[in-house]
Amino acid sequence: MSESATVEYTLLIRNMPANERPRERLQHYGAGALASSELIAILLRVGTEGESVLHVAQRLLGKYGGLPGLARASFDELCQEKALGPAKVTQLKAALELGKRLLVASPLDRPQVRSPAEAAELLMAEMSLLEQEQLRTILLDTRNTVLGIPVIYQGSLNSAAVRIGELFRHAIKANAAAMIVAHNHPSGDPAPSPEDVRVTRAIVEAGKLLDIDVLDHVVIGQQRFVSMKERGLGF
Structure with a gap:
């Protein structure tokens, strides 16, 4: 990622009111208060030039039909997406798999x-x-x-x-x-x-x-x- 892309992402997040930033909202209100796009944005950490990380997350959810579609998408398919690469896809796939395992392991929840x-x-x-x-x-x-x-x-x-x-x-x-x-x-x-x-x-x-x-x-x-x-x- 170019330095200009990182700076643009940082400015976009910094321009958000503190109580609307995903990480701060998670810290103050808990993960359950965040939309799926915000949780994915936290996992991905940074966006790319011309696209904030929140927009990247929203775009992925829209294209693949939400979390179930992201979970079904192949590793290689996700690596082709703008702003993603093997490291980010690995993090995303790991988080989605943990969610599936938690659902199976904790039916009472x-x-x-x-x-x-x-x-x-x-x-x-x-x-x-x-x-x-x-x-x-x-x-x-x-x-x-x-x-x-x-x-x-x-x-x-x-x-x-x-x-x-x-x-x-x-x-x-x-x-x-x-x-x-x-x-x-x-x-x-x-x-x-x-x-x-x-x-x-x-x-x-x-x-x-x-x-x-x-x-x-x-x-x-x-x-x-x-x-x-x-x-x-x-x-």
């Missing part, structure tokens, strides 16, 4: 979802940054404890493209009792479309046949969300 707001809180930091529509499911056990949040589909959401069987495949494999469907609107407006309602209705009906309760369909926009269950759309 898994979050519970009891409301649309809690479901949106799990996903909004990542999904509100995505440049494409993405559909995920929050898989839950009988106590509403999260079993997993697989990415099911990426692209424009429509009833012809979304395969209902594929959507439930992960739920059946995890022996989930219930699930919450979530997708984002890259426009930032979370208002459900007529197609969203049609897709939701098909998902709910399939869930009844498979004895998997579809609790809600949450549409995520720019720091806003809509619960389709609360609005009676598709349910």
Whole structure:
């Protein structure tokens, strides 16, 4: 990295109010208060010329579809990204693997979802940054404890493209009792479309046949969300 790139990054971070800088926020409020992009920025430490480390983190999350996509991306693929290299990719891969192992080792620490707001809180930091529509499911056990949040589909959401069987495949494999469907609107407006309602209705009906309760369909926009269950759309 050139000296000018380092100076530019430093100025960008220094220009941020102290209470908004990722490292300081982690120290004062704990890691749980930070968005995924901020945590990745701390791991990467520095950006590159013309791009702050926070923007690098946001770009990676958007391109790969959040943390699950980053975890699936190969080492060599990530090394081709601007601002990344073998050392940074190694750090990122190690952190993601630790997160997966912690989830397996500590099932009692898994979050519970009891409301649309809690479901949106799990996903909004990542999904509100995505440049494409993405559909995920929050898989839950009988106590509403999260079993997993697989990415099911990426692209424009429509009833012809979304395969209902594929959507439930992960739920059946995890022996989930219930699930919450979530997708984002890259426009930032979370208002459900007529197609969203049609897709939701098909998902709910399939869930009844498979004895998997579809609790809600949450549409995520720019720091806003809509619960389709609360609005009676598709349910």
